Amino acid sequence: MNAPTTDQLPVVVIGAGPVGLAAAAHLVERGLDPLVLEAGPSAGTAVRDWAHVRLFSPWAEVTSPAAEKLLAPTGWVRPDGAYPTGGDWAEQYLQPLADVLGDKVRYGATVTGVARAGRDRIVDADRDEQPFTVHLELADGREERISARAVIDASGTWSIPGPLGADGLPALGEKAAADRVSYRVPDLRDPAVRARYAGKRTAVVGSGASAFTALAYLADLAEEEAGTHAAWVLRRGIGANTYGGGEADQLPARGALGLAAKAAVENGHASAVTGFRTRAVERDGDRLILVAEDGRRIDPVDEVIVLTGFRPDLSFLSEVRLGLDERLQAPTVLAPLIDPNIHSCGTVYPHGATELSHPEQDVYLVGMKSYGRAPTFLALTGYEQVRSIAAAIAGDREAAERVELTLPETGVCSGGGLLEEPDAAQSVEGGGCCAAPAALQIGIGAPAATTGGC
Known part of the structure; x- marks a missing residue:
């Protein structure tokens, strides 16, 4: 039996969070085969860590249109209400979406490395013609290798919070305390x-x-x-x-x-x-x-x-060639567009495959991870990212370069x-980003804040 060609291999998506699952939905819509690898035991593992948190964005701005299409035949309807909590998001949207994707989502699969098959980052010869090899560690300790035509890293930044030390490293005695x-x-x-x-x-x-x-x-x-x-x-x-x-x-x-x-x-x-x-x-x-x-x-x-x-975990990408900004650790072209010294999430225009490309063809960092150390991210922006990337992988450059998201001038930050x-x-009359301020109750029973929505 002949080995599959690169085009017949799955697109590996790292992370079953909001943007990773949206990427899978867009790939399915394009007739491509996604394989979502989630280190945790369920969809939205990181989101569930802040289940009590309420987003700034309402339901309409934290669900992907492609995901809604995939869910529609099951009778799923976008929940009512303005601002979901992390728990709402995971249970009422992310898990149903992962369930619809079925065996295209694997849990307990931690990605430990990504490389070109038979090529470390130094080797040039026939590099772009080689499939990717994705190294996994499974929940039971076993190791596995998966071949892929492309890799979309939507693993986020939740696992690496910033330290106490002002120099970006742990303060002396921080670990001991x-x-x-x-x-x-x-x-x-x-x-x-x-x-x-x-x-x-x-x-x-x-x-x-x-x-x-x-x-x-x-x-x-x-x-x-x-x-x-x-x-x-x-x-x-x-x-x-x-x-x-x-x-x-x-x-x-x-x-x-x-x-x-x-x-x-x-x-x-x-x-x-x-x-x-x-x-x-x-x-x-x-x-x-x-x-x-x-x-x-x-x-x-x-x-x-x-x-x-928070910070992106780049350790398992050491053998692929990434083009990252030296300050933000975001893709080089994207970095000046999201620099927190200049922009809020409301002034970042929608972007896609072009801004998220790296020297290594067909590797993409998306969602919160694409922003590196920049703090504000919008879920809708992430959904537009993966729509464009799915089109690019499918060979539809016109769709990849087309912007299909219009944001309010002031933006809606998650x-x-x-x-x-x-x-x-x-x-609040008008809702969304452009509503007039109102007197809002606060208290311990209310949800906490996060830069979530990624």
């Missing part, structure tokens, strides 16, 4: 998690939406549990933009988030420590002391919550909100 350091927004509805922070002094390190949420949650906890206090550690000072857009934010949920963090400080539940770049973590009995590069020390804390962003009730967003 792992029992008191967390890199996720706590779900204070969980009694065990609540007990960890109730009546305690906690350092919250970071300046984005996740840090805002942690501050808001701890402030609410302080109203109920005496002695609860947050030390908000900022690498920069507090300025006009520290708390985001506030009442002027065209995403009311996001604006409410910044206002809640500001209230936490103004009401005395949090104290800001500015210009503090952490160098070390020291033990003080059962407590921790953070030490800055300039020698300053904060008062002892019981816990540390580090919310300094992320979490502090809406107390899912239906609260529906009362």
Whole structure:
């Protein structure tokens, strides 16, 4: 029996998250054979880690049109309501989509390497004619090799949170203090998690939406549990933009988030420590002391919550030739378009195969991973990425280069909100990104913030 040609091999998609599964749906629509490899036991494994989080984007902006077409024959209908939680997204959309794809999705399959068959990254000879070989480690410890015509990496960045150290590396003593350091927004509805922070002094390190949420949650906890206090550690000072857009934010949920963090400080539940770049973590009995590069020390804390962003895992791509920006670790052509020093997710125009191409033909990083270290990502942008890439792999260059997504001028950034009730967003006239700000309830029962939607 003759070996299959490269064109007969599957397109391997790494990650069964929102963008990975959307890629599979587009490939099926194109008559191509996808194989989705998911390290976890179910669809949306990373999303389920923040099941309590509510997105800034409504249902209509976090489902893929190609996926909806694939789901329609099963009787699936897009859920009602404005902003789904991570748990809603996984259970009501991602898992049904993975189930429809059937054996095109494999769980418990961790990708440990990608290369050209018989060619390391140095070898040029006949390189583009060789299929890819994808190395796997299965849940039972066995190894496997899969041949592929193309590889779409939608594995995200959730697995590598940024460290405490201001130089981008773990602070001295950070690893030794792992029992008191967390890199996720706590779900204070969980009694065990609540007990960890109730009546305690906690350092919250970071300046984005996740840090805002942690501050808001701890402030609410302080109203109920005496002695609860947050030390908000900022690498920069507090300025006009520290708390985001506030009442002027065209995403009311996001604006409410910044206002809640500001209230936490103004009401005395949090104290800001500015210009503090952490160098070390020291033990003080059962407590921790953070030490800055300039020698300053904060008062002892019981816990540390580090919310300094996420990074792409590029280790298993070491044998393919990637063209990445030296700062953001995003594709070279895409990087200047998403630079957070210049752009918000609302000013990034839709893009596809051309901007996401690498020196290694038919390898693509998509979704949140395509943004490298840039913090804001839009699910709809990811869906447009994989639509274009599926067209390119199928040989339809005209469709690959065509833009089929129009975003509002101000954009709709994915992320979490502090809406107390899912239906609260529906009362905001217009909805989406362009709604007028509204007074929104916040509280421990409300979902936390995230840069999710990827």
